[in-house]
Amino acid sequence: MMRATRLPALLWLMVLTACLAFSSVQLLRGASLDTRITALLPETHQSPGVDRANDQLSAPFTHRFVLLLEAEQPNEASGALAQTLEDADVVSELRYRPGDYQLDNLLEVLGPSRYRLLGENLRATIDSGDTDDLRRQALASLIMPTGLDQHPVRDPFGLLDRWLDSQLSTRFDTRGDLVTLEVDGRSLVVMTATLSGNAWDTGLQDRLTDAINDFQGAHPDAQLWRSGMVFHAADGAHQAKSEISTIGLGSLIGVLLILLVVFRSPVTIATLLLPLVAGGVFALAITLWWFQGIHLLTIAFGSSLIGVAIDYALHLQCARTLAGREFRLRRMLPGLALGLVTSVMAYVVQAFTPMPGLRQMAIFAGCGLVGAWLTVVLWLPLTRVHTTPGTRALAERLWGVLDRLRGRLGPRLALVLALVAISIAGVRLQGDDSLRLINTSSQQLLGDEALVQRELGRDTGTVYLLVMAHDTEGFLGRVESLNPLLESLMQEGHLGGYTSLAERVPSRSRQSTNLERTRTLYQQQLDQVYASAGLPPALYERALEALEQSPPLTLDHWLASPLGESDQRLWLGEIDRGQVGGMITLNGGIDDRARQQLASLARSDENIELVDRVEQISAVLGELRRQIAQWVAGALVALTLLLALRYRWRTWRVIAPAGGAILTVLTLYALLGVPLNLFHQLALLLVLGIGLDAGIFMQEHPRAHHAWLAITLSIISSLLAFGLLAFSATPVLHHIGMTTLIGLASVWLLTALVQHRLPPDQTTPHDNAHDHG
Amino acid sequence: MSCRKRLRSLSLVLATLPLWLAALPAHAMSLESLADHLAAQGDVAGRFEQTRYLADLDTQIDGRGRYRFEQGNRVTWSLESPVEETMELSEAGIRRNGERLDDDPAGVATLIMQLLNGQLSTLADRFEVTLEGNQQAWHATLVPRQQGLAEYLDSIDMRGDNRLEQINMAMADGDRLNIHLLPPEEDPGTADTSSRQAP
Numbered sequence: 001m002m003r004a005t006r007l008p009a010l011l012w013l014m015v016l017t018a019c020l021a022f023s024s025v026q027l028l029r030g031a032s033l034d035t036r037i038t039a040l041l042p043e044t045h046q047s048p049g050v051d052r053a054n055d056q057l058s059a060p061f062t063h064r065f066v067l068l069l070e071a072e073q074p075n076e077a078s079g080a081l082a083q084t085l086e087d088a089d090v091v092s093e094l095r096y097r098p099g100d101y102q103l104d105n106l107l108e109v110l111g112p113s114r115y116r117l118l119g120e121n122l123r124a125t126i127d128s129g130d131t132d133d134l135r136r137q138a139l140a141s142l143i144m145p146t147g148l149d150q151h152p153v154r155d156p157f158g159l160l161d162r163w164l165d166s167q168l169s170t171r172f173d174t175r176g177d178l179v180t181l182e183v184d185g186r187s188l189v190v191m192t193a194t195l196s197g198n199a200w201d202t203g204l205q206d207r208l209t210d211a212i213n214d215f216q217g218a219h220p221d222a223q224l225w226r227s228g229m230v231f232h233a234a235d236g237a238h239q240a241k242s243e244i245s246t247i248g249l250g251s252l253i254g255v256l257l258i259l260l261v262v263f264r265s266p267v268t269i270a271t272l273l274l275p276l277v278a279g280g281v282f283a284l285a286i287t288l289w290w291f292q293g294i295h296l297l298t299i300a301f302g303s304s305l306i307g308v309a310i311d312y313a314l315h316l317q318c319a320r321t322l323a324g325r326e327f328r329l330r331r332m333l334p335g336l337a338l339g340l341v342t343s344v345m346a347y348v349v350q351a352f353t354p355m356p357g358l359r360q361m362a363i364f365a366g367c368g369l370v371g372a373w374l375t376v377v378l379w380l381p382l383t384r385v386h387t388t389p390g391t392r393a394l395a396e397r398l399w400g401v402l403d404r405l406r407g408r409l410g411p412r413l414a415l416v417l418a419l420v421a422i423s424i425a426g427v428r429l430q431g432d433d434s435l436r437l438i439n440t441s442s443q444q445l446l447g448d449e450a451l452v453q454r455e456l457g458r459d460t461g462t463v464y465l466l467v468m469a470h471d472t473e474g475f476l477g478r479v480e481s482l483n484p485l486l487e488s489l490m491q492e493g494h495l496g497g498y499t500s501l502a503e504r505v506p507s508r509s510r511q512s513t514n515l516e517r518t519r520t521l522y523q524q525q526l527d528q529v530y531a532s533a534g535l536p537p538a539l540y541e542r543a544l545e546a547l548e549q550s551p552p553l554t555l556d557h558w559l560a561s562p563l564g565e566s567d568q569r570l571w572l573g574e575i576d577r578g579q580v581g582g583m584i585t586l587n588g589g590i591d592d593r594a595r596q597q598l599a600s601l602a603r604s605d606e607n608i609e610l611v612d613r614v615e616q617i618s619a620v621l622g623e624l625r626r627q628i629a630q631w632v633a634g635a636l637v638a639l640t641l642l643l644a645l646r647y648r649w650r651t652w653r654v655i656a657p658a659g660g661a662i663l664t665v666l667t668l669y670a671l672l673g674v675p676l677n678l679f680h681q682l683a684l685l686l687v688l689g690i691g692l693d694a695g696i697f698m699q700e701h702p703r704a705h706h707a708w709l710a711i712t713l714s715i716i717s718s719l720l721a722f723g724l725l726a727f728s729a730t731p732v733l734h735h736i737g738m739t740t741l742i743g744l745a746s747v748w749l750l751t752a753l754v755q756h757r758l759p760p761d762q763t764t765p766h767d768n769a770h771d772h773g
Numbered sequence: 774m775s776c777r778k779r780l781r782s783l784s785l786v787l788a789t790l791p792l793w794l795a796a797l798p799a800h801a802m803s804l805e806s807l808a809d810h811l812a813a814q815g816d817v818a819g820r821f822e823q824t825r826y827l828a829d830l831d832t833q834i835d836g837r838g839r840y841r842f843e844q845g846n847r848v849t850w851s852l853e854s855p856v857e858e859t860m861e862l863s864e865a866g867i868r869r870n871g872e873r874l875d876d877d878p879a880g881v882a883t884l885i886m887q888l889l890n891g892q893l894s895t896l897a898d899r900f901e902v903t904l905e906g907n908q909q910a911w912h913a914t915l916v917p918r919q920q921g922l923a924e925y926l927d928s929i930d931m932r933g934d935n936r937l938e939q940i941n942m943a944m945a946d947g948d949r950l951n952i953h954l955l956p957p958e959e960d961p962g963t964a965d966t967s968s969r970q971a972p
Contacts, residue, residue, distance in 0.1 A: 136856050136857075136858070137858075139855050140852060140856050140858040142825070142834055143823065143825055143834050143835075143836035143852065143855065143856075144823065144825070144836065144852065144950075145825070145950075151827070152827065152830065152834070153830065532856065533834045534834060534835065535830075535832060535834065536832065
């Protein structure tokens with residue numbers, strides 16, 4: 001027998017060595033360790049316009065960051081902060097002094113077209129015919145210019161200045177050496193920076209975080225508000241890293257302690273952990289090979305799942321410890337094989353979802369389980385185990401507990417309870433698919449972000465209208481036609497605000513009608529302005545000439561200018577042959593009314609699309625939640641049929657621990673008003689896997705003390721791992737932990753309660769001919 | 774941040790240059806004592822005359838009105854001709870014809886108030902200041918330090934005796950803006966003689 005088992009064991013060793021070598025090479029070559037939460041989300045299949053729009057709109061938020069600084073000595077503090085950031089080599093450009101902003105060539109870009117650029121108010125004033133105020137203001141600024149290029153011939157009415165006034169309603173203050181912003185009566189220095197590298201680069205994140213910590217250490221009185229993707233990414237990576245280490249370590253120490261108490265042999269414990277290591281190596285190699293990288297959350301979630309893998313080792317070693325020389329692997333194999341098949345099935349259904357993150361987790365967990373199982377079956381029988389009286393005493397005490405619990409839940413009562421649970425969960429259970437679930441940013445950072453976005457009118461481009469047209473003129477005209485609706489939504493308080501290219505560059509036809517209005521204004525008032533100012537009337541002709549020669553402002557010209565640079569993100573240009581596109585971003589709170597009106601507008605016009613990325617992702621999360629529920633329900637039905645082939649009428653005892661635990665969790669959440677989310681469901685998969693293992697082993701070895709000992713140990717060790725997850729501050733991990741905590745406790749209790757009542761003399765401490773009796 | 778704002782700030786600062794003098798940085802000789810000397814005049818009110826010379830048209834526009842400076846509190850600059858317009862600067866901000874100017878504003882008002890309170894660092898950072906003469910006949914030249922401002926403004930000249938008398942502003946394109954502050958007790962009727970010497 002030894003000879004027969006040694007060859008596969010040797011082969012398995014070679015496979016694992018190869019896996020280890022492959023993973024090491026991959027990791028040393030810098031295989032990507034992904035920390036992006038969005039990488040877990042499915043790539044939505046949509047028009048290329050939407051994809052490009054998403055990238056373009058979020059780019060400034062990704063590549064730049066904003067700091068608001070409050071300090072008693074703002075000059076000194078902001079200088080020190082700038083120096084710290086520059087020394088840390090994290091920024092390629094830093095702006096916080098008025099001189100840092102590129103001198104905008106306003107006159108050059110807008111000057112020639114100024115007669116064609118009229119704000120809404122000025123248009124209305126000229127249309128009303130009452131232009132005397134405009135004449136008075138013109139006279140005052142001709143003698144004492146208060147704006148750019150207010151010249152009797154070039155711009156007697158200060159049109160350029162009025163246009164800029166209607167455009168730039170900025171609250172920035174450049175009174176001194178610093179650019180500041182008044183917020184709630186406090187003056188904050190505004191510092192904007194462009195990252196020198198990638199926001200997802202953990203090295204850059206660390207340098208930035210350290211730099212800011214250094215600054216805050218040196219300036220305890222200063223307060224900082226942060227905005228930018230890099231901070232959120234750093235927050236997420238930091239939290240995930242620290243939780244992986246605490247949860248992983250806590251789980252390991254807890255499991256080791258318990259095993260030491262039970263087996264009292266370091267060698268046995270080593271053989272229990274060996275499958276975990278082997279499973280981990282196998283899973284890592286396959287995942288790296290398949291996905292060319294691995295997500296941090298996969299490691300966090302996956303390494304906890306491998307905790308299920310210890311099941312097999314526990315069952316085997318418990319049996320060997322208690323049976324001694326009478327142990328036969330053959331008797332264990334059906335249970336072990338069924339345990340593996342059911343658990344792998346429960347996880348692998350996730351691989352059918354379109355969520356790359358879930359697929360990765362499924363592959364990782366599945367491979368981990370297979371690797372651990374192979375190690376248990378191929379290697380563990382080759383090791384020696386020590387039979388200790390302590391282990392046997394403990395197994396008997398546990399068996400006593402089982403004896404007191406068993407038989408208390410009969411099939412009829414179980415059916416009634418299941419029906420009650422199903423009806424409660426069916427009526428009361430709510431779902432939650434909001435994006436908050438996958439948010440890893442701290443409350444502090446979210447508060448900072450909200451303040452900066454509100455005060456600076458910075459948006460992350462998550463809600464917008466994508467507008468398409470045959471050419472630029474058609475685009476601007478279409479965007480302009482939306483202004484009345486957007487304005488009225490804003491005035492009625494349904495919409496916070498919007499940013500549109502047509503506000504910067506009016507369409508040609510609008511520029512033409514504006515030019516007509518300017519001509520009207522000149523005809524009505526310019527003679528009198530010149531007369532009052534004592535200027536020669538002959539200037540009138542020259543002023544009109546400037547009007548005639550005025551070229552329209554083009555979108556390209558504007559976007560290429562320094563001032564139009566920040567508007568580039570709103571313009572896609574050509575997205576298809578004969579089709580151009582651009583965006584109107586919506587910001588500052590959009591209520592249902594606004595959403596409805598814009599959605600119905602988008603439905604009625606094929607050239608307009610309302611895109612809400614947050615809602616899109618929520619919809620995807622919801623869809624996945626429903627899909628997983630359906631797949632798992634289907635898998636459960638299939639498994640029940642499969643198990644019925646072997647267990648016949650005892651099948652309900654196999655299914656009850658897992659099914660009952662899931663129903664317990666769902667009913668509890670329904671009664672407590674906890675809405676069910678995707679991550680609860682993922683955790684229920686784990687409960688399902690461990691529950692099925694428990695049900696199978698108790699049916700395979702109904703009189704064996706080792707089976708109940710192994711089940712108890714397995715559940716306690718998993719509870720330790722996941723009990724820690726429930727205390728995680730990362731919502732995803734918390735939901736998983738909470739669910740597993742309740743679910744696994746239920747599995748243990750139900751496994752005991754549904755067992756058949758046995759006469760006391762028929763029980764044995766170990767496997768023998770009485771199995772299946 | 775834009776040059777437009779710098780220019781606007783500049784013209785508002787210009788309108789209130791009388792106030793500045795009380796707070797010019799003590800870079801050169803007796804500027805500090807001159808500032809004290811001028812500040813000792815207390816609240817001042819009177820008439821002003823101004824001329825904007827347009828180089829490309831080789832013509833000029835004249836204006837006149839009243840100024841009032843309440844030491845440390847408020848500045849009123851009332852244009853009476855060719856059109857009536859009042860600018861008022863105080864701690865609360867800037868008002869134009871009684872209406873609050875929301876635009877750039879609070880920044881400039883605060884700047885002015887800072888200057889009045891003797892916080893000189895801000896002004897010294899923006900302009901290179903040279904002072905010649907003595908308290909009875911002095912002449913100050915301000916040259917902008919910032920490139921952005923220098924593209925529009927060459928320099929500001931100020932002269933006076935125991936009060937500020939004349940401000941001449943030379944723009945980069947050759948335009949000039951000259952302001953003559955008449956003595957508080959002087960009869961407004963004599964204004965013509967002084968305006969003629971302007972450009």
